[in-house]
Amino acid sequence: MGEDSAPAIPEVRSSAPLELLWLGHLLLTHPDGDDPRLAALGPEMTRRLASELKDFWKDGHEAGMAEMVVLADLSGELFAERMDQLLPDLPSLGGGPAAELRSETDEDRGRILERLARLSRDAGTRHRYGLLLQAIWQPLVPEWETRGLPQVRAAGASLARRLQRGEPLAKAAEVVERLRRKNQTWGELIDEGERRGRLVLVPAYFGGSWSIWDLPHHVVVGFSEGASPTEELLGEARHLSSRLRVLGDATRMALLLRLAERPTSVGELARMFDLAQPTVSAHLRALRDAALVTTRRDGPRTLYRADRESLSELLSQVAARTGASG
Numbered sequence: 360m361g362e363d364s365a366p367a368i369p370e371v372r373s374s375a376p377l378e379l380l381w382l383g384h385l386l387l388t389h390p391d392g393d394d395p396r397l398a399a400l401g402p403e404m405t406r407r408l409a410s411e412l413k414d415f416w417k418d419g420h421e422a423g424m425a426e427m428v429v430l431a432d433l434s435g436e437l438f439a440e441r442m443d444q445l446l447p448d449l450p451s452l453g454g455g456p457a458a459e460l461r462s463e464t465d466e467d468r469g470r471i472l473e474r475l476a477r478l479s480r481d482a483g484t485r486h487r488y489g490l491l492l493q494a495i496w497q498p499l500v501p502e503w504e505t506r507g508l509p510q511v512r513a514a515g516a517s518l519a520r521r522l523q524r525g526e527p528l529a530k531a532a533e534v535v536e537r538l539r540r541k542n543q544t545w546g547e548l549i550d551e552g553e554r555r556g557r558l559v560l561v562p563a564y565f566g567g568s569w570s571i572w573d574l575p576h577h578v579v580v581g582f583s584e585g586a587s588p589t590e591e592l593l594g595e596a597r598h599l600s601s602r603l604r605v606l607g608d609a610t611r612m613a614l615l616l617r618l619a620e621r622p623t624s625v626g627e628l629a630r631m632f633d634l635a636q637p638t639v640s641a642h643l644r645a646l647r648d649a650a651l652v653t654t655r656r657d658g659p660r661t662l663y664r665a666d667r668e669s670l671s672e673l674l675s676q677v678a679a680r681t682g683a684s685g
Contacts, residue, residue, distance in 0.1 A: 367556035376431035381566040432574040447489035452479040507564030514562040552578030622662035
């Protein structure tokens, strides 16, 4: 299709890998099992799997599952409704096209690509990761097959009919227009995906309000099939308030200001602020959980630093959503 051709009608598909991605997100954000979508796991299994997922990569960041979504796209399994062909033995990258991941921040993109490289070169890591993902997915299969899949199929069929009748994308799928307004890059990805026939809309059962992925073969917009604009706003507000709340403690804010000046160890911070090391560690854990600090090894020491890109993104998001950036 040429660049000047009329936009292709986006496909509407269901996706078990994207459902699994959302389950991983729920485990990391609700490790105590207080989200009803994790009920089939039970509290004890939820806590165990959340801990294993968080610590799997040991690269200083929570795991997430973005690398699994890239592998699913490369292997042709992204829109499978079952995970039998993908788990537990994840495919290697092979000679597929590189993932540009323009939907991600520079830091997240680098982290995802490094994890993909590790999976590609280390069959043992790939197998262990596949087993962990299978342990998360398998208990939810009955609910997915009896309730979730029929719901997303019905929602997808309804959306596809509206698009086939010629209803504008922005009207048929309001989430697309909201993503365009949220982020200029996302808007450009959606427009490009629509022009080139690569845009796929994916209703989700376990999912949150929205997600967007720039993958090797597709631009994917996922959204909760039952989400409303009010629910999305509440979800976004919860996410922002949880991160902003971390900055409400004066000592924690002072630590962050210090780390913005230069990387510093826990011991140095404890001496500087006359605090016990466990107290400093607790503050740093809160900052790290809010994605406001990162770590790196310096010989035997672990140095903490302010994540300026993440902090800037947080403040810019608040400013943009409140109109204060104009």
